[in-house]
Amino acid sequence: PGTGVSGLESDGKDQLFCGGGQSGKIRAVKRPKRSATAG
Numbered sequence: 008p009g010t011g012v013s014g015l016e017s018d019g020k021d022q023l024f025c026g027g028g029q030s031g032k033i034r035a036v037k038r039p040k041r042s043a044t045a046g
């Protein structure tokens with residue numbers, strides 16, 4: 008809550024990049040591994 012995102016991009020694999028809205032920061036987020044039982 009309270010965090011704005013100004014854009015979202017993917018590297019096509021397991022990493023997402025998002026703009027931090029008014030903060031001007033760019034964040035890189037790695038997607039967690041899926042478990043074998045996940046639907």
